[in-house]
Amino acid sequence: MKSIAxxxxxxxxxxxxxxxxxxxGLTLEIEAGSVVGVIGKAGAGKSTLIKSLNGLVPHVELGYxxxxxxxxxxxxxxxxxxxxASHVGIVMQNPEVQIFSLxxxxxxxxxxxxLGVPRDEIFRRVQKAMVQxxxxxLANRNPNDISGGEQxxxxxxxxxxxxxxxxGFDEPVSMLDPxxxxxxxxxxxxVTKQEGTTSVCTESGADIEAVAEVVDRIIxxxxxKVVLDGKPDEVLANDLIFEIGVGRPxxxxxxxxxxxxxxxxxxxxxxxxxxxxxxxxxxxxxxxxRIQRPPExxxxxxxxxxEDVIVVENLHHFYNKKVHALKGVSFxxxxxxxxxxxxxxxxxxxxxxxxxxxxxxPTNKDAVLRVKGRDIRNMRIADIIRMxxxxxxxxxxxxxxxxxxxxxxxxxRMLDFPEDKVSQLTDEALEVFNLNEHKDRYIFGxxxxxxxxxxxxxxxxxxxxxxxxxxxxTGLDAQGEIKMMESLRYLRDQMGKTIIIITHxxxxxxxxxxxxxxxxxxNLILDGSPRQVFAQPExxxxxxxxxxxxxxLGQALAAxxxxxxxxxxxxxxxxTLAYSIQxxxxxx
Numbered sequence: 264m265k266s267i268a269x270x271x272x273x274x275x276x277x278x279x280x281x282x283x284x285x286x287x288g289l290t291l292e293i294e295a296g297s298v299v300g301v302i303g304k305a306g307a308g309k310s311t312l313i314k315s316l317n318g319l320v321p322h323v324e325l326g327y328x329x330x331x332x333x334x335x336x337x338x339x340x341x342x343x344x345x346x347x348a349s350h351v352g353i354v355m356q357n358p359e360v361q362i363f364s365l366x367x368x369x370x371x372x373x374x375x376x377x378l379g380v381p382r383d384e385i386f387r388r389v390q391k392a393m394v395q396x397x398x399x400x401l402a403n404r405n406p407n408d409i410s411g412g413e414q415x416x417x418x419x420x421x422x423x424x425x426x427x428x429x430x431g432f433d434e435p436v437s438m439l440d441p442x443x444x445x446x447x448x449x450x451x452x453x454v455t456k457q458e459g460t461t462s463v464c465t466e467s468g469a470d471i472e473a474v475a476e477v478v479d480r481i482i483x484x485x486x487x488k489v490v491l492d493g494k495p496d497e498v499l500a501n502d503l504i505f506e507i508g509v510g511r512p513x514x515x516x517x518x519x520x521x522x523x524x525x526x527x528x529x530x531x532x533x534x535x536x537x538x539x540x541x542x543x544x545x546x547x548x549x550x551x552x553r554i555q556r557p558p559e560x561x562x563x564x565x566x567x568x569x570e571d572v573i574v575v576e577n578l579h580h581f582y583n584k585k586v587h588a589l590k591g592v593s594f595x596x597x598x599x600x601x602x603x604x605x606x607x608x609x610x611x612x613x614x615x616x617x618x619x620x621x622x623x624x625p626t627n628k629d630a631v632l633r634v635k636g637r638d639i640r641n642m643r644i645a646d647i648i649r650m651x652x653x654x655x656x657x658x659x660x661x662x663x664x665x666x667x668x669x670x671x672x673x674x675x676r677m678l679d680f681p682e683d684k685v686s687q688l689t690d691e692a693l694e695v696f697n698l699n700e701h702k703d704r705y706i707f708g709x710x711x712x713x714x715x716x717x718x719x720x721x722x723x724x725x726x727x728x729x730x731x732x733x734x735x736x737t738g739l740d741a742q743g744e745i746k747m748m749e750s751l752r753y754l755r756d757q758m759g760k761t762i763i764i765i766t767h768x769x770x771x772x773x774x775x776x777x778x779x780x781x782x783x784x785x786n787l788i789l790d791g792s793p794r795q796v797f798a799q800p801e802x803x804x805x806x807x808x809x810x811x812x813x814x815x816l817g818q819a820l821a822a823x824x825x826x827x828x829x830x831x832x833x834x835x836x837x838x839t840l841a842y843s844i845q846x847x848x849x850x851x
């Protein structure tokens with residue numbers, strides 16, 4: 264039975280030219296009871312596809328539509344969004360736009376209440392959704408006071424409580440910790456299979472591993488058109504995936520690199536479980552007894568950092584008597600280091616970040632909080648942000664000007680810089696993320712990747728020595744993540760900046776950070792290099808953290824083959840396996 268059908272469907276927004284259609288000539292059908300992943304780089308048309316499921320386009324986000332979309336037997340062009348609410352539930356990329364009640368439980372109840380669901384049934388659905396999304400402990404909290412990841416779980420719970428026949432998820436796990444990603448994706452699959460619903464989930468590449476674990480089918484789109492459509496293993500192994508800017512699961516990349524070197528393992532795994540089985544069998548067949556790194560492989564990390572620019576000692580923060588968000592956190596950060604802060608949703612990461620820029624104050628008098636040698640506890644925020652500045656998790660929280668150029672120019676203008684100096688600083692900031700070619704574009708309707716680059720560019724004219732960035736890779740595709748981190752490394756290497764990022768992307772930590780700090784329930788439980796920290800999987804689980812997928816592959820192979828526990832990257836794993844196979848073949 265067809266649950267969703269697109270018939271020669273095209274859509275372009277009012278601000279787009281005819282040649283810039285968000286979706287173009289889409290013709291596809293999706294069976295009821297299936298979980299479908301829609302992948303593509305940022306700006307490919309994925310969000311528009313999700314919004315077309317319940318008529319958000321063209322009824323709310325206006326534009327020009329050709330063709331037909333039929334969802335759960337309803338022609339979306341003939342139905343208003345409220346009429347589609349009982350058929351389709353949508354979880355948008357930014358959870359804040361879907362949250363507006365005063366408590367978590369009330370917010371989940373809002374949807375079914377507006378559908379006229381009986382009172383007792385509403386309570387049952389709310390309880391079920393809170394259990395599914397692991398929000399029971401937050402039932403009476405104000406949604407504005409919970410973390411971004413918890414808000415994302417809340418938005419998902421609110422949609423599940425409405426019990427729709429079709430679920431559309433736009434980048435649904437981008438703000439969640441690793442175990443949270445697995446939990447939400449498994450919920451999606453369980454709901455789909457147990458209740459016969461249909462789920463469509465978009466992904467740009469950062470969380471492709473989580474998506475690959477649960478989907479039955481993958482549709483790849485580029486510039487609004489379908490370019491690949493089929494079984495997940497076939498689509499993800501296709502070279503076109505790389506060409507359109509979407510990442511593959513790390514384990515898939517490993518085996519593709521091995522195949523290119525002449526080591527074909529017979530099939531192409533796309534999940535960790537598959538990769539472990541394929542690797543074990545292939546290594547046994549080749550007589551490999553021990554997995555070892557090549558002797559010439561260099562693992563030296565940058566260590567020549569400057570003096571400490573951040574000093575934190577015994578930092579506590581209570582939001583109220585029951586919420587002890589930070590429990591005596593202490594650490595230092597040297598000049599020029601790129602630090603990643605990770606931890607489960609609600610672990611205290613954002614609370615810590617807000618202390619560092621003066622948005623929150625310690626609730627204990629004996630706390631130490633110094634930035635560049637100055638006690639910032641009683642400093643004005645206007646003075647603090649010249650030393651350390653904060654980029655929020657959601658770019659929309661700090662973007663308000665009309666055009667990109669005006670947004671970046673806002674800060675130096677507010678500080679009464681001469682107009683020629685404003686122009687110089689603005690152009691320099693735009694150059695970092697190659698935004699000059701977009702400087703006259705309106706911020707309304709801007710793609711998520713450009714918003715992310717812009718949010719960071721906005722603080723550069725103030726020349727803070729320390730940048731604190733919350734989720735810098737959210738919404739970015741694989742190539743966008745590389746561009747982001749290379750630009751941050753440029754700011755460190757060429758301009759002397761110290762970079763602190765808060766992220767749920769373990770690949771970003773493994774590939775780009777000098778150091779990683781792990782928060783759990785208000786405590787700093789691990790602090791060291793990514794190699795040191797990710798080699799402790801049991802301790803990481805205390806913070807609901809899983810190492811990068813490629814690291815977990817090595818750890819799964821350790822018992823039988825003695826594989827190093829601290830492999831961080833795809834290239835490192837591929838080279839290590841290739842060397843070990845060659846050594847075994849030479850022995851035999």
